[in-house]
Amino acid sequence: MSMVQASQIESNLARLTRRIAEACRRVGRSPDSVRLVAVTKTASVDAVRLLYDLGLRDFGESRTREIWDRQPQLPADVRWHMIGHWQTNKVRKTLPLLALAHSIDRWAIAEAVSAECVRLGRTFPVLIEAKLTADEHKHGFHPELLLDAYPRLLQLPGLDICGLMAMASLEDDSEEARPVFRSLRLLRDTLQSANPEGPTLRYLSMGMSNDFEVAIEEGATHVRVGSLLFEGIQESVQ
Numbered sequence: 001m002s003m004v005q006a007s008q009i010e011s012n013l014a015r016l017t018r019r020i021a022e023a024c025r026r027v028g029r030s031p032d033s034v035r036l037v038a039v040t041k042t043a044s045v046d047a048v049r050l051l052y053d054l055g056l057r058d059f060g061e062s063r064t065r066e067i068w069d070r071q072p073q074l075p076a077d078v079r080w081h082m083i084g085h086w087q088t089n090k091v092r093k094t095l096p097l098l099a100l101a102h103s104i105d106r107w108a109i110a111e112a113v114s115a116e117c118v119r120l121g122r123t124f125p126v127l128i129e130a131k132l133t134a135d136e137h138k139h140g141f142h143p144e145l146l147l148d149a150y151p152r153l154l155q156l157p158g159l160d161i162c163g164l165m166a167m168a169s170l171e172d173d174s175e176e177a178r179p180v181f182r183s184l185r186l187l188r189d190t191l192q193s194a195n196p197e198g199p200t201l202r203y204l205s206m207g208m209s210n211d212f213e214v215a216i217e218e219g220a221t222h223v224r225v226g227s228l229l230f231e232g233i234q235e236s237v238q
């Protein structure tokens, strides 16, 4: 990675951090209440390491393979976030590497993660992914089905359910994402009040490069931002 690319990433991060802080200020939230998860996908390991050196510790991947490849190449205090659709047969190798699994998007993966937790004799923090748009390429529990399935998800041993995750559709106008993010927050509130004995659903993972500010205004605790960090970098494939 060239010096020019490194300074581009550095200024992208500075601008993003400032925009996160401004969005927090608009709604009276502390910037500390929002965790930036850098989504690195096709970026090089050098670029990931640079973000680490600039102070980021939370990295998100939508493919298990990227986590397998990168985890050994980065310092041990990186917190890896699984944010994409994953196969149940990848759980055993991936789960021990994760700080948070955002994409518990169907019953089978919840069961597979639970079974692995039991096998390891520990709990793992997870988020339940809800499908709030009609986009057939998106995954997640349909909200009405989730209301029904949630009490059973709570019964699965080993899952430390911390909150919900969702994606909005990719629209040019980020305001179009607002009702989606708001409905995730309301779904969280509904699940919480219908299950008062359940865990506190304190995390909302929502917002990407084109809509993270709206997501923060609607209560996101984790924003998953990729392309904005690597904007202007001519290096995409390693």
Ligand SMILES: *Cc1c(COP(=O)(O)O)cnc(C)c1O
Residues within 6 Å of the ligand: 039, 041, 062, 083, 084, 167, 207, 208, 209, 210, 224, 225, 226, 227, 228
């Ligand atoms: C790629 C991806 C992101 C980041 O998207 P950008 O638009 O590049 O910021 C966030 N969440 C998920 C689930 C993704 O797959």
